[in-house]
Amino acid sequence: MEKLVIKGGTRLSGEVVIGGAKNAAVAILPATLLVDGICTISNLPYISDVKISCKILEELGAKVTWNSNNEVVIDSRNISSFKTPIDLTSKFRASYYLIGALLGRCRAAVVGLPGGCNLGARPVDQHIKGFEALGANVDILEGKINASAKKLVGTHIYLDKVSVGATINVMLASVLAEGTTIIENVAKEPHVVDLANFLNTMGADIRGAGTDTIKINGVEKLSGNTAYSVVPDQIEAGTFMLAAVATKGDILIKNCIPEHLDCLTAKIIEMGANVEIHDDSIRVWTDTTPNSANITTMPYPGFPTDLQPQIGVALSLSNGTSIINEGIWESRFQYTNELNKMGANIINQGKSAVFTGVDKLYGAPVEATDLRAGAALIIAGIVANGETSITNIYHIDRGYENIEDKFRKLGANIQRVIEEDIF
Ligand code: EPZ
16 A cells, blocks of 8 residues: 655745646546547546546447547547446446436446545435436446436426536436426536536537526537547645645645635635735745634535635644534545644534644644545645654545645655555
8 A cells, every 4th residue: 555654844835737627527538428429638637536437438338548648539439338337436436427428328327336535425316316307217226326218308407405416417418318408506616617618519508507507408419529628626726725825835826717716715815825816827825824714615616625624724723713614525524533633623513623723733644534635634744743644545646646746846745655564
């Protein structure tokens, strides 16, 4: 097993280039199954969720050619199956997008239940509600979701919860359906908009992505035969913005879309840091202890739950007491136990936590409990006095490309080492 070893006490400074958005890439790759043609997808993050997604596409009969670590050409003209390999779909969350894409292309899908970060129940009832509204039969049997439809007919769907996954999955199933589908109470995240832009580039007719209502006029086919570049990852960008705050550093975050981070930028300024916004970059710098602040995570454009652990590190070192209310996931505070091992003073109370700022964190052996928790622990290790080792870093590799290289270029003393098995 690998682990990250960090010698802390560093103030990060320099420039970092942000990669393509994981949560857009894992939606766009299955969406290529809807295209009866060839798609070139660039600015892909070279992360395990993307590699597994491409492996699954190949198992389904698509031809996948890697032009580089960050660009693939996908030829989905000869899809030969609608049954996905269960051992691969269980390795990440977004495998469930294969249901919507295969249903849309083949009118049938057999997909193993997804895996991904353990953040709570993570139900899929809204996905199923959307598929059934379009005319599909869906059942869950032996750990697989089976969906089939004689035909898919556009309809009016009102999602009971604002759900990124359900919004994306129903969009995928509607693109080639007969007639018009209107989906209300949808998620507005940048990756939802990016998927709609990709599908429209390939010949779909989707309007309203980024608002509360998306309208999809079904089309006969998506011809593809064009290229698309994935949107920059606002969560990776936010991770480095918060690293500058926690380490009292000075970082220029390049190749991002500042508007996607307006909520975080406002909060960072409230905490006393300086922010400079440019067309496609953001500079964050500070040399003072962060002010305390209160956070409630909510769907976009509210404060993103995927930056909650990272801001938790900065709040752990603030000059007062802060409260985080987690509005999306039942168990996104697992990382606080690890931060407390490093000297933080955090009290968990179910879906909220109270952070009493401390002067210092101290290096310790800690464990990544999920993807964003892992990123937060890297920031904590960099700012802490002493040495930190982080295990279970496979979580981090699911969502961040070359994370230790990027932090090392900013001045961190961080190494990836093989952890000897003791048994
Ligand atoms: C996506 O997960 C992201 N993952 C998550 O990012 C992110 O935390 C989440 O959206 C919220 O922004 C991907 O995009 C691959 P949801 P998703 O459906 O789609 C409830 C990361 O770190 N719900 O928006 O699974 C659900 O329980 C990951 O990159 C239902 O009740 O999240 C939750 O409380 C972690 N029924 C809320 O909605 C459903 O059918 C939002 O979930 C679906 C969801």
